[in-house]
Amino acid sequence: MFEKIALIGIGLIGSSLARVIRCENLAGHLAISTRSADTLKRAEQLKLGDSYTTDPVEAARNADLVIVSVPVGASGAVAEAIGPVLKKGAILTDVGSTKASVIAQMAPHVSQGVHFIPGHPLAGTEKSGPDAGFPDLFKNRWCIFTPLPDTEPAALERLSEFWRRCGANIDTMDPAHHDMTLAIVSHLPHIIAYNIVGTADDLEAVTKSEVIKYSASGFRDFTRLAASDPTMWRDVCLHNKDAILEMLARFSEDLASLQRAIRWGDGDKLFDLFTRTRAVRRSIIEAGQDIDAPDFGRQAVGSPEKKTAE
Ligand SMILES: NC(=O)c1ccc[n+]([C@@H]2O[C@H](COP(=O)([O-])OP(=O)(O)OC[C@H]3O[C@@H](n4cnc5c(N)ncnc54)[C@H](O)[C@@H]3O)[C@@H](O)[C@H]2O)c1
Numbered sequence: 001m002f003e004k005i006a007l008i009g010i011g012l013i014g015s016s017l018a019r020v021i022r023c024e025n026l027a028g029h030l031a032i033s034t035r036s037a038d039t040l041k042r043a044e045q046l047k048l049g050d051s052y053t054t055d056p057v058e059a060a061r062n063a064d065l066v067i068v069s070v071p072v073g074a075s076g077a078v079a080e081a082i083g084p085v086l087k088k089g090a091i092l093t094d095v096g097s098t099k100a101s102v103i104a105q106m107a108p109h110v111s112q113g114v115h116f117i118p119g120h121p122l123a124g125t126e127k128s129g130p131d132a133g134f135p136d137l138f139k140n141r142w143c144i145f146t147p148l149p150d151t152e153p154a155a156l157e158r159l160s161e162f163w164r165r166c167g168a169n170i171d172t173m174d175p176a177h178h179d180m181t182l183a184i185v186s187h188l189p190h191i192i193a194y195n196i197v198g199t200a201d202d203l204e205a206v207t208k209s210e211v212i213k214y215s216a217s218g219f220r221d222f223t224r225l226a227a228s229d230p231t232m233w234r235d236v237c238l239h240n241k242d243a244i245l246e247m248l249a250r251f252s253e254d255l256a257s258l259q260r261a262i263r264w265g266d267g268d269k270l271f272d273l274f275t276r277t278r279a280v281r282r283s284i285i286e287a288g289q290d291i292d293a294p295d296f297g298r299q300a301v302g303s304p305e306k307k308t309a310e
C-alpha cells in the first residue's frame with residue numbers, strides 16, 4: 001500500500017502495527033525508530049522492520065506514511081523533529097489515546113502538503129514494549145480518526161484502507177467528542193482501577209497479604225488495568241484533564257447516590273442499577289466487542305498466550 005512506512009515508537013501499538021504490516025504486506029520498506037537504543041535493539045532482534053534508527057528524522061525522511069506511537073506527552077517533540085523532513089503528499093498520523101492535545105502539539109509542526117490525520121485505535125492490553133505486540137490486536141476493533149477541517153478526503157480514505165487491512169473498523173469524530181467519550185469508556189476505568197488497587201495496597205497492613213491471596217475475584221480484574229504502563233497513563237491523565245475531571249465529577253455524584261442507597265437499605269435502587277448495568281454488558285457482547293467468557297474473553301480474542309496454546 002505504501003512504498004515506505006515509518007513507525008516512530010515501537011511499543012505495544014507500534015510493534016503490533018509492524019507485525020500486521022509485515023503479515024499483510026502493506027509496506028515496501030518499514031523503517032523503525034524509537035528513543036531508546038535498547039528497545040531498538042530488541043525490535044531488531046524480533047525482526048520487526050527493514051531499517052532501525054534512534055533518529056526519528058532518518059526514519060521519517062522519504063516515508064509515505066509516518067505513524068507516531070509514543071506516549072501522548074511526547075507527540076509534540078516528535079512532530080517538531082520530523083516536521084521539516086516530511087515529504088509532500090506524505091500522511092502523518094498517530095495512535096494517541098487523547099486527541100485535542102495531540103492535535104495542539106503536532107499540527108503547528110506540519111507543513112502544507114503533508115496530510116496530518118490524527119487517529120486512535122481502540123485496542124490494547126496492559127502490556128507495553130516491543131515484545132507485547134501481536135498482529136491481531138486491531139482485528140474487529142474500532143480505529144477513530146479525528147480529521148482536521150482541511151483534511152483531504154482521498155488521504156483519509158487511503159489511511160482508512162490501511163487500517164481496514166490491519167483488521168480495524170473505521171469511524172470519524174470531532175476531537176472534543178472523542179476525548180469526552182474516551183474519558184468515560186477508557187480513561188475513567190483505568191483511573192478507578194489505579195485508585196482501588198492503590199487503596200487496597202494502602203490497607204495491606206490491615207489485610208495482612210490477603211489482597212494478594214484472595215485476589216481471584218473482582219479485584220483481579222482491576223489489577224489487570226492497574227498494571228498498565230505508568231508513563232502512558234500519566235500522560236493520558238495530564239492531556240485529557242478537562243474531560244476526565246468532568247466524568248470524575250459525574251462518577252463521584254453517582255457513587256454518592258449508590259452509597260446513600262446502601263446506607264438507607266434502598267434495595268430497589270440497587271437492584272435496578274445492577275439490572276441496567278448487566279444489560280450494558282449484554283449489549284457489548286451482542287455488538288461483537290467482547291465474548292461471553294468469564295475472563296472477559298481475552299484468552300480467545302487473539303492474545304499471544306492463546307496462540308501458543310492452540
Ligand atoms: N496500550 C494501549 O492499550 C493503547 C491503546 C491505544 C492507543 N495507545 C496509545 O498509543 C501510544 C503508544 O502506546 P504503547 O502502548 O504502544 O506504549 P509503549 O510504552 O508500549 O511504547 C511506547 C514507545 O514510545 C517510545 N517513547 C517513549 N517516550 C518517548 C519519547 N519521549 N520520544 C520518543 N519515543 C518515546 C518508547 O521507546 C516505546 O517505543 C500512546 O500514545 C498510547 O496512548 C495505547
Ligand SMILES: O=C(O)C(=O)C[C@]1(C(=O)O)C=C[C@@H](O)C=C1
Pocket residue numbers: 096097121122123124125126185186187225228
Ligand atoms: O484493554 C486494555 O487493557 C486497554 O487498556 C485498552 C484501551 C482501553 O481502554 O480499551 C486503553 C487505552 C486506549 O487508548 C485504547 C484501548
